[in-house]
Amino acid sequence: MTDMATLAPPESVEAFRERLAALTDTLPKRLKQCAEHIAQHSDRIAVSTVAELAAGADVPPSALMRFCQIMGFSGFSEMQKLFREAYMPGFPDYSTRLANLRQSGSGSPAALLGEFVEAGRLSLESLAKSVDEEALAAAVDILKGADTIHLMGLRRAFAVSSYLAYALEKMEIPAMLHDGIGKFDHRHAMRAGDALLAITFAPYSEETLALARDARQRGLPVVAITDRLTSPLARHASATLTVPEVDFGAFRSLSATIALAISLAVAVGAARSSA
Amino acid sequence: MTDMATLAPPESVEAFRERLAALTDTLPKRLKQCAEHIAQHSDRIAVSTVAELAAGADVPPSALMRFCQIMGFSGFSEMQKLFREAYMPGFPDYSTRLANLRQSGSGSPAALLGEFVEAGRLSLESLAKSVDEEALAAAVDILKGADTIHLMGLRRAFAVSSYLAYALEKMEIPAMLHDGIGKFDHRHAMRAGDALLAITFAPYSEETLALARDARQRGLPVVAITDRLTSPLARHASATLTVPEVDFGAFRSLSATIALAISLAVAVGAARSSA
DNA sequence: GTCATTTTGGAATTTTTATTCCATTCTTGC
DNA sequence: GCAAGAATGGAATAAAAATTCCAAAATGAC
Known part of the structure; x- marks a missing residue:
């Protein structure tokens, strides 16, 4: 770190992240500690002091100050300003509103809605954190090469499989929804x-497991969307995607499952049309 | 505001809100301004200074200090501490992770997933903000008194109506899913x-509108879940619930619609079983 | 191993921010 | 309309935080 022509400070959190990623490897020990701690806890910048962050990164405050300057800010305050302004963008009073909803008399429809909204949000956040990118890519690979995509998911998973059927149809991808009507197993x-794209969660649907087993025995690739890697469905699958869905009461929000499913569908659509 | 026996500071954001609600009406002008501004923007407390909040509430800083003390804190700093500590976003590095996902090559499955997760989250937040609690209560009222609940939603709304059919069945509430199979209109x-609980979004499904119109003409109450109060479905409805769903590309996440629908179902279930 | 250069830690300083205090202005009961 | 009490605004002060600076330690080139 000899010279460091003072460049303009990052103007957005994205720009900040890019510069951080580019810089991290070039930094000496203490400054790299800063960079790594900041990268890991960027959401705490807005609500912390220099001393707190420095303690977290296990460096003296002055090291953290130097880090801010290397990132292009005049100091910590300028950096913090960026994050304070970006704090909760778009929907400033969501958390207030949610708190009001949940408080509006337990059992009231509005309070229930508050709980389901929160469950959905947690599920989505958890999905973003835990998704296995390789498994997702593998699943896309399998499905993009299929002549027809068979969709199987019953009971609560039927909402997901039927939405997938809709999405694939819209993208003109040959798909067949196995709906269990008349108990025909097709x-x-x-x-x-x-x-086959099969979806089931505990308690696993016997029909779905049976269809997956059958496909597997006949050498067809199976993509599984389920709740655990150790789910019985995973045994028959060539690629397994797990969804950490948060329940509220007896019902799950399905937000994360649908987000994963629709992403898969659109990725397959994109892969097929560019092929 | 003569005496104010210094009571213990609220220990949680909920306790804070309760005390705030209880106190607001008893406060004189300036302090009430503080209370109202704080209630409206409680999520900014963690990242603001006394001066900023005071300016927002249009009071001098000293008024805001007094307000903090009346709320039971030793001062602003103690109050801010509560909100800073409470801000542990459900999953600590979600935002970092999301940023990484979205950055992972546009068009890649992981990047798509990042976008859908974000769309879902925004939809949910927006729903929490905009939901009409009275319309929701009215919808519950209508449905809890019905002998059989008829569910109608096709195409993209079919995922929602089918999930509702599942949930109602689980709660042993008589329901019938109109699935359009064989073009029977039932x-x-x-x-x-x-x-009738009817669900449709632009472009509105003709079959759904027709069924709603029919129900209306025969004097049956209709609950509508749709995208705007001016939607053609709303014309036939006794209660209309609107969902501000955020699209990504051609597809919507459905998170908000499902959260609303399942809340409605559970609220109806609770109302019926307690009746 | 020595010297030049970079990096580091912590004490000293400056700036910002929170907090207190009190003179002045409003209310309200009579 | 007058007094007593409450509420208010702003200037003064205290506290906390950010920032700088420099001597000491570490690193690396020769």
């Missing part, structure tokens, strides 16, 4: 070259 | 004493 509709 | 399955 297993013979699955032909060589097809793939 | 309108005559709707009997006096029943109610």
Whole structure:
């Protein structure tokens, strides 16, 4: 760190992150500690003091000050300003509103809604944190090559499989929704070259497991969306995607499952149309 | 405000809100301004200074200090501490993770997922902010008195109506899902004493509108879940719930719609079982 | 191993921010 | 309309935080 032509401070959190990523490797020990701690806890910058962050990174406050300057800020305060302004963008009083909703008499419809909104949000955040990018890419790979995509998910998972059927149809991708109507199992509709996307959560639906087993035995690739890597569905799957859905009461919000499913569908759509 | 036996400071954001609500009406002008501004922007407390908040409430800083003390804190700093500590976003590094996801090459499945997760979150937050509690209560009222609840929603709304059918079935509430199979419209399955819950978004499904119109003409109450109060579905409805769903690309996340729908179902379930 | 250069830790300083205090202005009961 | 009490605004003070600076330690080139 000899010279460091004072460049303009990052103007957005994204720009900040980019510069941070670019710089981290070039920094000496203490400053790298700062960079890593900041990268890990960037959401605390807005509500912490220099001393607190420095303690967290296990460096003296002056090291953290130097770090801020290297990032292009005049000092810590300028950096903090960026994060304070970005704090809760778009929906400033969401948390207030949510608190009011949840408080509006337990059991009241509004309070219930508050709980489900929160459950959905937690599920989505948790999904973003835990998603296995490789498994997702593998799943896209499998489905983009399939002649017809068979969709199987019953009971609570039926909402997801039916939405996928809608999305795939819209993108003109051949898909078949196995809906269990009349107890026809339609297993013979699955032909060589097809793939199965199966969705089930505990307690696992026997019909879904059976269809996945059948597909597997006949050599068709199976993509699983389920709740755990050790789920019985995963045993039959070539790629397994897990969703950490938060329940409220007896029902789950499905937000995370649907987000994952629709992402998968759109990624497959993009892959097929560019092929 | 003569004497104010110094009581212990609130230990949680909920306790804070309760005390705030209880106190607001007893306060003189300036202090009430503080209370109202704080109630409205409690999420900014963690990242603001006394001067900033005071300016926002249009009072001098000393008034705000007095307000903090009346709330039971030793001063502003102690109050701010409560909010800074409470701000542990459910999953500490969610925002970092999300930023990484979205950055992972546009068009990649992971990047798509990042976008859908964000769209879902925004939808949920927006729903919490905009939900019409009275309309929600009215909808529960209508549905809790119905003999059979008829569910109608096609295309993208079918995921929602089918999930509702699942939830109502689980709660042993008589419900019938109109699925459009074989183009049977099943309108005559709707009997006096029943109610219809219809769901459609632009471009509105003709079948759904037709069924709602029919129910209306026969004097059955109709609850609508749609995207705008001016939607054609709302014209046939006794209660209209609107959902501000955020799209990403051609598809919506459905998170908010499902959260609203399931809340409605559970509230109806609770109302019926306690009746 | 020595010297030049970079990096570091902590004490000293400056700036910002919170907090107190009190003179003045409003209210309200009579 | 007058007094007594409450509420208010702003200047003065105290506290906390950010920032700078420099001597000491570490590193690395020769």
